[in-house]
Amino acid sequence: MDLRDSIDKNNIPKHIAIIMDGNGRWAKQHGEDRIFGHHEGVNSVREIVEACGEVGVKYLTLYAFSTENWNRPKEEVDALMELLVSTISLEAQNLHKKGVRMQVIGDTASLPASCQKELQESIDLTANNTTVTLILALSYSSKWEITEAVKKIAAQVEKGELKINEITSRLLDENMNTKDFPDPELMIRTSGENRISNFLLWQLAYAEFYFTEVLWPDFRKQEFYKAIISYQNRERRFGKTSEQISNN
Numbered sequence: 001m002d003l004r005d006s007i008d009k010n011n012i013p014k015h016i017a018i019i020m021d022g023n024g025r026w027a028k029q030h031g032e033d034r035i036f037g038h039h040e041g042v043n044s045v046r047e048i049v050e051a052c053g054e055v056g057v058k059y060l061t062l063y064a065f066s067t068e069n070w071n072r073p074k075e076e077v078d079a080l081m082e083l084l085v086s087t088i089s090l091e092a093q094n095l096h097k098k099g100v101r102m103q104v105i106g107d108t109a110s111l112p113a114s115c116q117k118e119l120q121e122s123i124d125l126t127a128n129n130t131t132v133t134l135i136l137a138l139s140y141s142s143k144w145e146i147t148e149a150v151k152k153i154a155a156q157v158e159k160g161e162l163k164i165n166e167i168t169s170r171l172l173d174e175n176m177n178t179k180d181f182p183d184p185e186l187m188i189r190t191s192g193e194n195r196i197s198n199f200l201l202w203q204l205a206y207a208e209f210y211f212t213e214v215l216w217p218d219f220r221k222q223e224f225y226k227a228i229i230s231y232q233n234r235e236r237r238f239g240k241t242s243e244q245i246s247n248n
């Protein structure tokens with residue numbers, strides 16, 4: 001049975017964020033090195049982007065490389081950067097044909113120049129697409145993003161351009177890397193780890209979390225649909241009571 005048929009088309013999350021975890025363990029289970037797992041993970045990325053287009057998810061954020069990932073062994077960091085550059089350059093045309101718009105969040109200035117160049121080219125190429133917005137979180141961490149936002153706001157206060165009582169939650173939204181995207185309604189993490197790992201701490205305030213034991217390279221369309229169905233079976237209360245929600 002295709003789980004896609006069980007999805008309620010009227011209650012599709014607009015934005016899904018994913019912590020793609022378990023590439024290393026998947027590779028180990030298959031007797032391969034960690035890099036092989038990351039390569040296999042790219043096939044899952046391709047399928048999930050396609051699935052978003054098929055069911056109508058408009059924004060997909062993928063945690064592809066965290067600020068903390070810079071601390072991995074040099075050969076793994078180099079291989080991941082190379083994989084990112086080659087994947088983006090190989091997939092850009094294909095994404096473009098499917099109507100995918102590429103965006104990036106994170107401290108991109110810290111990425112190798114070749115990676116920045118490929119990213120910028122695919123962002124420019126796909127800028128007018130509207131089917132799905134694929135947001136890659138690269139050299140990203142939420143504490144970094146929030147700190148940067150606070151610095152920008154503090155600088156405005158220091159210059160006398162902003163009063164302290166004009167600092168609102170919306171102003172913080174507007175100073176985040178994600179200012180052009182709605183907050184995710186659903187956050188998925190694969191590989192059995194039940195942590196948020198410095199990912200979109202501000203933006204996930206009201207998101208539903210879905211944790212699965214499945215390792216990222218095995219997380220394909222049917223697993224993605226399972227997560228959407230689980231989301232659709234939950235009651236989102238935003239601090240209200242169950243009765244208030246059903247009376248609305």
Ligand code: FPP
Nearest residue numbers: 020021022023024025038041042045064087
């Ligand atoms: C986590 O698995 C995965 C990563 C740190 C990298 C994710 C990158 C990709 C899937 C490939 C590139 C993606 C794009 C968007 C082009 P892990 O290494 O932490 O696995 P482990 O916890 O089993 O060791």
